Amino acid sequence: MNIIFVLIPVGLVLLLVAIGAFFWAVRTGQFDDLDTPAVRILSDDDNRPPEGS
Amino acid sequence: MSEQVHSLTAKERFEAFDRPAVQRGFVHEVDAHNNEVTLMVDGIHCASCSLTIEKGLSGIDGLKEIHVNASTHHANLSWDPARVPLSRLMQTIADLGFNPHPLRADTRTALNIGEYRAALKRLVVAGLGMMQVMTYAVAGYAGAFEGMTTQYQQFFRLLSLLVATPIVLYAAAPFFRAAITDLSQRRVGMDVPVALAIGIAYIASVAISFFGDLRTEVYFDSVVMFTFFLSFGRFAEMLARHRTMAASEALSESIPATATRLVRGANDEWQEQEIALPQVQPGERLLVRPGETVPADGNIVWGESATDESLLTGESQPNTRRSGDQVIGGSINLTGPIHFEVSHVGPDTVLSGIARLLERAQGQRPRMALLADRVAGYFVAGVLIIATVVFLAWLALEPGRALTVTLSVLVVTCPCALSLATPAALTAATGFLARNGLLVTRGSAVETLAKADTLLLDKTGTLTRGKLKVVAVRLLDSRQNEQQCRAVAAALETGSAHPVAVALNEAPGDLVADAISVIAGRGIEGVVDGRHFRIGRADFVAELSGRKLDMAPQPGVTTVFLGDKHTPMAAFDLEDALRPETSAAIRQLRFAGLAPAILSGDTIAPVQRVADELGITDFHASLLPQDKLREMQARRAQGRTIAMVGDGINDAPVLAGADVSIAMGSGSTLAQASADLILLGGGLDRLVVGVRQSRKTRRIIRQNLIWAIVYNVVALPLAAAGLVAPWMAAIGMSASSLIVVLNALRLLGGESSKTEPSPNGRFHEHPAT
Numbered sequence: 001m002n003i004i005f006v007l008i009p010v011g012l013v014l015l016l017v018a019i020g021a022f023f024w025a026v027r028t029g030q031f032d033d034l035d036t037p038a039v040r041i042l043s044d045d046d047n048r049p050p051e052g053s
Numbered sequence: 054m055s056e057q058v059h060s061l062t063a064k065e066r067f068e069a070f071d072r073p074a075v076q077r078g079f080v081h082e083v084d085a086h087n088n089e090v091t092l093m094v095d096g097i098h099c100a101s102c103s104l105t106i107e108k109g110l111s112g113i114d115g116l117k118e119i120h121v122n123a124s125t126h127h128a129n130l131s132w133d134p135a136r137v138p139l140s141r142l143m144q145t146i147a148d149l150g151f152n153p154h155p156l157r158a159d160t161r162t163a164l165n166i167g168e169y170r171a172a173l174k175r176l177v178v179a180g181l182g183m184m185q186v187m188t189y190a191v192a193g194y195a196g197a198f199e200g201m202t203t204q205y206q207q208f209f210r211l212l213s214l215l216v217a218t219p220i221v222l223y224a225a226a227p228f229f230r231a232a233i234t235d236l237s238q239r240r241v242g243m244d245v246p247v248a249l250a251i252g253i254a255y256i257a258s259v260a261i262s263f264f265g266d267l268r269t270e271v272y273f274d275s276v277v278m279f280t281f282f283l284s285f286g287r288f289a290e291m292l293a294r295h296r297t298m299a300a301s302e303a304l305s306e307s308i309p310a311t312a313t314r315l316v317r318g319a320n321d322e323w324q325e326q327e328i329a330l331p332q333v334q335p336g337e338r339l340l341v342r343p344g345e346t347v348p349a350d351g352n353i354v355w356g357e358s359a360t361d362e363s364l365l366t367g368e369s370q371p372n373t374r375r376s377g378d379q380v381i382g383g384s385i386n387l388t389g390p391i392h393f394e395v396s397h398v399g400p401d402t403v404l405s406g407i408a409r410l411l412e413r414a415q416g417q418r419p420r421m422a423l424l425a426d427r428v429a430g431y432f433v434a435g436v437l438i439i440a441t442v443v444f445l446a447w448l449a450l451e452p453g454r455a456l457t458v459t460l461s462v463l464v465v466t467c468p469c470a471l472s473l474a475t476p477a478a479l480t481a482a483t484g485f486l487a488r489n490g491l492l493v494t495r496g497s498a499v500e501t502l503a504k505a506d507t508l509l510l511d512k513t514g515t516l517t518r519g520k521l522k523v524v525a526v527r528l529l530d531s532r533q534n535e536q537q538c539r540a541v542a543a544a545l546e547t548g549s550a551h552p553v554a555v556a557l558n559e560a561p562g563d564l565v566a567d568a569i570s571v572i573a574g575r576g577i578e579g580v581v582d583g584r585h586f587r588i589g590r591a592d593f594v595a596e597l598s599g600r601k602l603d604m605a606p607q608p609g610v611t612t613v614f615l616g617d618k619h620t621p622m623a624a625f626d627l628e629d630a631l632r633p634e635t636s637a638a639i640r641q642l643r644f645a646g647l648a649p650a651i652l653s654g655d656t657i658a659p660v661q662r663v664a665d666e667l668g669i670t671d672f673h674a675s676l677l678p679q680d681k682l683r684e685m686q687a688r689r690a691q692g693r694t695i696a697m698v699g700d701g702i703n704d705a706p707v708l709a710g711a712d713v714s715i716a717m718g719s720g721s722t723l724a725q726a727s728a729d730l731i732l733l734g735g736g737l738d739r740l741v742v743g744v745r746q747s748r749k750t751r752r753i754i755r756q757n758l759i760w761a762i763v764y765n766v767v768a769l770p771l772a773a774a775g776l777v778a779p780w781m782a783a784i785g786m787s788a789s790s791l792i793v794v795l796n797a798l799r800l801l802g803g804e805s806s807k808t809e810p811s812p813n814g815r816f817h818e819h820p821a822t
Contacts, residue, residue, distance in 0.1 A: 004205070008212060015181060015216075022177055026170045033122045036103055 067140035067147070068327070070155060070311070076139070080155075086135055087117065092128040092143070094121065095152035102151070103128075109149045113137055128153070168291065176288050179224035179281040185216045190274035210262050213273035221255045225280045227287070247283060249433060251276055275786065282794070312348040313340040315392060323392075337395050341386045349382045349398045356391035360384045361552075371552060388571055436462075443773045454775060461772040465765075465782040474757035475500075477797035482750040485801050489746075490739045491730055498729030501713040502744060503751040505696035507688055508642055509707070512653035512663055514700035515717055515737075517629040521556040521611060525626040529602075529614075538623040540564045542615050545579045545588045553613055556627050557588075576613075588615045595621060629659065631666060638737035639667050645744050647696065650688075652681045654703050681707040698732075698740065715740060750800055757793045764789045 025031065070076065081089040097103055103121035106128060110119050115136030121128045130142060146153045189209045196206060225248075232248035258271040311327050315338045318324040325340060330348055333339065338354065341347050347360070357375040362384040371387055374380055380393055382402045397403075440462050447455040479500070483493040493499060513519050526535050539557075544564040546554035554577075566586075569579040576589010587594045591602040594616040602614060602621050611627045639649055651672035653660045660674040673684060685707050689695055697704070697711035708714035708728050716728035732739045768785055771777050777785070 005208065008208075012185070012212075012216070015185060019178060019181060023174055026174055031170070031173055032166060033120070036122055039101070040104060042101070 067143045068138075070143060071138045071140045080139070083131070086133045087131055088134050088139075089129070089131045090139065090155060092130065092146070092153040092155055094126050094128050094146060095154070097121070097126045097151065105149055106146055106151060110142060110145055113142065113145065116142060172284075172288050172291055175224040175227070176281075176284045179220055179277065179284045182216050182220040182224070183277040183281045186213050186220075186274050186277045189213045189216075210271055213271065214259060214262050217255065217258075217273040217277050220277050220280055221251060224284055225251050228280075228283065247279075249437075251280060254279075279790075282790075313342075314338070315340050331399075333395055333398050335395050335398060338392055339395060340390060340392055341380075342390050343386055343388055345386055347380050347382050347384050347386060347393075349395045350402045351380055351393040351395040351397070353378050353380060353391050353393045356389055358389040358391050359387045361387055439769065439773065447775070458772070458775045461775075461777045461782040462769065465768040465772040465777060465785055474761050474793050475754050477794050478750050478754045478757060478800060481797045481800040482746055486730075486743055486746055489742050491732060491743045493730055498713050499747045499750050500754070501694065502696060502730070502747040505647060505694045505713055505744075507693040507695050508647040508649045509685060509688075509695060509697045509711070510649060510651050510669075511699035511704050512651055512655055512660055513629060515698050516635050516651070516663055516667070517631050519629065519700065521552045521627040522630050523556055523559070523625050524610075524628050524630060527624045527626070529616075529621045529623055533622045535623070538615055541566075541581050541586055542588055542613075542623075542625065544581050545569065545577050545586060545615075553611065553627060557613070557625060584617055586615065586617050588613060590614070631663065632736050634736040634738040636667060638741050639669070641741045642737070642744065645741070647744070652676055652684055652707070654678075654681075678703045678706050682710055685711055698737070715743075746800070753796055753800060757796055760792060760796075761789060 083089060094106065106121045107119050110116055115133045117131045117133065119128065119130050132142060143153045189212050193206060193209045228248045228251060254272040254276050258273050261271050312330055312333050314326045314328050315323040316326060333349055339348065343358065353374055353376050355376060359371040360374050360380060361371045362381060440459055443462050444455055444459040447458050482499050486493055510516055526538060528535060541564060542557045544566040546557045547566065564581050566579040566581045569577060571577050575593040576587055578587050587597045591614050594614040595602040598616050598618055598620050600620055613625045613627065614621055615623045643649060649669050651660060651664055651669055653674050654676055655674060657674040660672055664672040685695055685697065695711045696713045696715065697707050698715045699708055700717035708716060714728045715730045715732060717732050730743065768777065772782060
């Protein structure tokens with residue numbers, strides 16, 4: 001059972017890593033717009049306006 | 054005097070935004086080679102539009118980054134001003150068929166993003182931390198029954214302390230900050246009990262962890278759970294608030310950032326200069342092109358045009374304004390270029406006056422929430438006094454148990470259930486309503502809506518579509534056919550922004566008109582298939598053929614005539630028709646006990662017609678915003694609870710002053726900003742669902758409050774008598790909170806109004822793509 005003294009701190013370290021990664025993602029604006037990227041897949045790659053418009 | 058104007062090309066129009074003096078207001082300069090700007094882009098109506106803009110600009114040399122948000126219509130650009138001017142970027146957006154406006158850098162956008170990010174981080178820290186602490190707590194509870202050695206118990210306890218500490222200090226910080234603000238202003242707000250519950254439970258748990266014996270319970274699990282639930286509620290509230298603020302931000306765009314000043318050139322002709330709005334002075338002469346917004350109040354000195362003043366008056370029809378007439382800043386110039394002399398700028402304008410009226414009305418809003426807070430304040434004060442008394446009493450009787458018993462009292466009476474009773478129900482109701490097309494922007498609105506007994510309605514845009522529609526085509530000559538007349542009318546009206554033109558052009562045929570000339574206030578002339586036509590007022594059309602047109606005007610109906618050289622051909626009757634769901638909705642609302650009344654800024658005839666159609670006897674026409682406010686206040690003075698539905702800026706002050714205000718999703722942004730609820734689907738039928746749900750919510754809030762109070766009344770004496778161990782108190786508290794939350798969750802399910810997918814809700818391609 002003594003292994004618990006190692007495993008739980010390891011879990012805590014992983015928690016810190018997860019929170020750190022999440023903070024980084026928030027800081028770089030990845031959660032600022034949750035709508036537009038969802039539909040990006042629907043657009044064609046050659047989505048350019050026709051000539052002269 | 055020559056009225057020749059050296060006209061600005063579209064390119065020159067955006068060049069004004071390259072000047073440092075103009076840019077200072079909205080461009081953020083990171084360094085010499087990196088500037089950032091946020092543009093509000095008109096014309097984005099679907100996600101593919103935002104992609105079109107991103108793709109269209111991505112090839113430009115010097116543009117570093119572009120992101121277009123389809124839901125807020127904001128485009129964030131960063132570019133190198135040495136390599137590409139801002140005007141070129143804006144021009145490219147305009148070429149794609151959209152209309153970019155710069156957003157002032159100090160607007161709330163940046164603040165909102167900051168607030169959103171901070172709240173999101175707090176919520177996730179609280180959530181992840183809660184999961185950890187719960188794991189330890191379960192292990193601890195299980196261990197207590199299985200006979201866990203003290204070594205492990207102490208270990209889990211310290212771990213919980215370790216994880217709970219950042220949650221209390223970081224995730225719960227806003228509650229403490231708000232509580233301190235409350236106390237420093239000598240009031241006891243709802244955040245005070247919350248902060249006390251978290252603070253005392255945490256500090257007591259820390260003390261027990263270090264100094265108490267192992268049989269005494271710690272409450273880290275309750276602390277983090279409480280923090281997470283409350284953070285989640287606040288987060289949802291913030292999202293709703295931001296969504297409405299984004300709408301009100303667009304209001305600042307109803308006055309343009311630049312104006313076109315006219316100055317006398319060398320050859321006695323007018324030269325155009327693009328200047329920033331704050332530079333405009335009274336007495337100056339400005340040019341307003343068709344489609345532009347009038348930047349200030351003033352008098353027309355040259356030109357004639359129809360202006361859309363619905364922003365200020367709510368009137369459905371545009372007014373013809375010619376030389377000598379007054380124009381109001383914020384109205385839209387529809388048909389022809391006009392020159393006007395500025396009379397009022399900035400805070401002296403009519404629009405600013407309405408904004409001030411709005412602010413004042415907002416200050417007078419009945420503060421239901423204050424009452425709830427005061428009650429909670431008394432409750433907390435009572436608990437603190439009782440806890441102190443209990444502590445002193447036990448200290449005298451049995452000092453060893455004093456701390457344990459006092460803690461039991463504090464925990465068992467933790468106002469969790471009480472403070473969750475209302476927010477949990479409101480959050481659940483808000484979620485249900487949002488799914489049903491009713492956006493709640495202020496939590497307390499649901500409670501007030503349930504009590505409303507008077508329903509004040511604006512006409513244009515609320516009961517009606519706010520747009521003209523062809524309701525009848527009468528042929529004036531037996532040889533004509535309706536199809537042909539409609540097609541000719543549509544061809545002639547192509548490209549005009551006048552509401553009549555928009556209505557006639559609803560189903561364009563394949564005919565094309567040439568040599569179109571617009572005669573403001575009278576009609577349009579043009580050639581279709583080699584034949585000369587006129588469309589417009591009776592006398593204007595009669596003039597062409599020389600044959601008289603005698604037709605009595607019908608009240609509330611706009612009639613437009615079409616004729617060629619030989620004869621008048623057809624009459625189109627247009628009216629602002631009722632929304633299809635209005636009738637049924639009014640009937641149901643009346644059945645639910647709301648007395649409807651119409652307050653309209655429109656003239657009496659159309660108001661009367663709509664009122665008759667709906668069977669509403671209480672109606673008032675030709676009201677100015679302050680008249681509407683007075684009507685509303687008169688009713689409130691009779692002790693009635695007012696729900697107001699409106700869509701225009703002229704409704705905004707009334708909306709702000711009503712007990713509960715509902716804005717139409719299709720309406721003006723200022724109306725939405727001052728509303729408690731927004732009908733996203735556009736029709737009043739959503740309001741029927743809203744009223745029903747709000748009453749159910751009120752019922753559940755009552756049940757919750759009664760439960761919380763009964764629980765406290767029963768538990769408090771038991772705890773004070775020392776009959777409740779702290780662990781029992783903790784379970785009791787959690788259970789009572791859980792019951793309250795589960796009861797509130799009933800609001801999420803249940804009957805949901807069956808809504809068909811609306812055609813505008815679907816993904817659709819922009820014509821430019």
